[in-house]
Amino acid sequence: MARLNRPGNRFAHTALRIGITAARRALLLVLLLAIVFAAVEVLPGDAAGAAAERGESAADLAGRRHALGLDRPLWERFAGWMTSLPTGDLGTSARGQRVTALLADPLPNTLVLTGTAFAVTAVLSLLLGCWGAARPGRPTDRIIGHVSTAAFAVPEFVVSAVLLLVLSLWTGWLPAVTVTGGDGTPASWTMLIMPVLALVIPQTGWNARVVRGALADQAATPHVEAAHLDGLPQHLILLRHQLPGAVPAIATGLATSTGLLFGGAVVVETLFNYPGIGTVLAGAVSARDTPVIAGVVICAGAVVSLVLLAADLVRHAVPGVRA
Template sequence: MSPNGFRRITPWLRQLTLRLATLVLVLGVVFATVAVLPGGGAGAVLGRDATPDRIAAYESAHGMDRPLPLRFWSWLTGLLGGDLGTSLRGTAINEMLATKFPNTLLLGGTALALTTIAAITVGAWWFLRPKGVARLLDPITTSAVAVPEFVVATMLVFVFALGLGWLPAATVTDATGTPDVASLVLPVLALAIPQSAWNIRVTRAALGEAASLPHVHAAELDGLPPRHILIRHVLPVAAPTIAASLATSVGMLLGGTLVVESVFNYPGLGSVLAGSVTDRDPAVVAAVVALAGTAITGVLLAADLVRAWSLRGQL
């Protein structure tokens, strides 16, 4: 590799190492926090009538009597090998997540796609028609950003499920446990509305800032059409800011997904996480966090790629 190529890839390796180290640190904190919750995992699983001897035997059988750092290290090494371990109820965590994570990924991914489309199209429309559109979009997006996902979900259920009867209030699945299309509409909207509003505002601001650059003014003086200027001269400059905002929304969407799933009785990671916290099962909680953290890390790296692409002429 040439010295110039090495200099280009070094920041990427540094960013990746830092993010992976942060993820491991977060996993350690989550694992320890759940493990020290009052009640203990054995008592939560066995119930209130369990005797001390039975609890002690259960903890010994599941390695819960080992020091916490050793338990976390054992789980982490298994994670690196693709084995997430076994829950306190004896179920393989890989199997638990294999049936639930695709549904959560479907819900969050669809909401992210809708958010991205809304941010770019509506943000660009706002940029091209700033005067009349601003009177409509400014208050709407401001209000939508301020409303939490579970409030949006409740309002959608009240209007479209209970009021109009157009869509189901609870998720309907097929024989394989996959939600049908109608059941996805309200949960996706509940997630996408607040994040779309935020990203529309970010996109509009990023486009406006990019439009003030000298080369954009030169394109305007040359008489180029506004849409051509937007696509060829403004959007590439604004792309890193838009990508970073959308990448940030991934974390918000994943967190909101776990809440929205409970509102619509959606068969995703939300139910797994709720049950594992009730059972005081640190391995399952950490596994859910690991999946979410890996997804967020991947999207952040994609945002870095967009930034590198937009600045390729300056490197």
């Protein structure tokens, strides 16, 4: 038993568990990519037909299908794409562009959008959750709970429409659409405000409740009750005793929001004409362009997996309950 408790053994055990978790997520990502290929296959039409020009003959269309490899079995196309993936090759789009080059500019823009939204969500969620936890059962706590629930229940496209109506059409404070500069990025930082808010509002509602619930669980632990009996101020108990123990649950909630932020970005980027992978994905679905769709999925999935791995590291590094 003593050997199992040694630091080296604990580190090896933790590393093994994280490695197994990472392998499972990698397998889930492969399964998701297989579903993407199959889903595009069952949609009406194909990439060759979507890219066809008026007046093309059936022979021209058949030649394009052959050039794109659409005459090969689905499993063979998927296996070929997966085989090239470890080398960084995401395939070629239906219009002959390398998918890696096609995503080179939109992906950083999306990472800026979702990264900013993630940071703002984390700060607001901690502030609101701690504010409510510092006043348990009081009107402020109840109001934060109700508002958080309502915010999370509203979809991103509804939030976007309200923001466009209020901040652009009624007041004219912010531009309604994103205009890109010569480098492919938004021409002004103000064009990020509404897309970021559209992502932040629902996710802050969810994570504020996660923070509040995690702090409430910690409030029932013996060391927190002992701190109350010792007469410590509420804000010190919250910051020194409740919050450290709540970190694993908070980190997990925020990591889960990463996937939701990427999902919401597809809608938000399209509505605000933001130059990110959401706009590319919408066009690729219309064009039945499987390599582009799979490229977007693998990029987003890799980022989400890394954030989830970081949350796993936090959860194993920080004890859930302080002794």
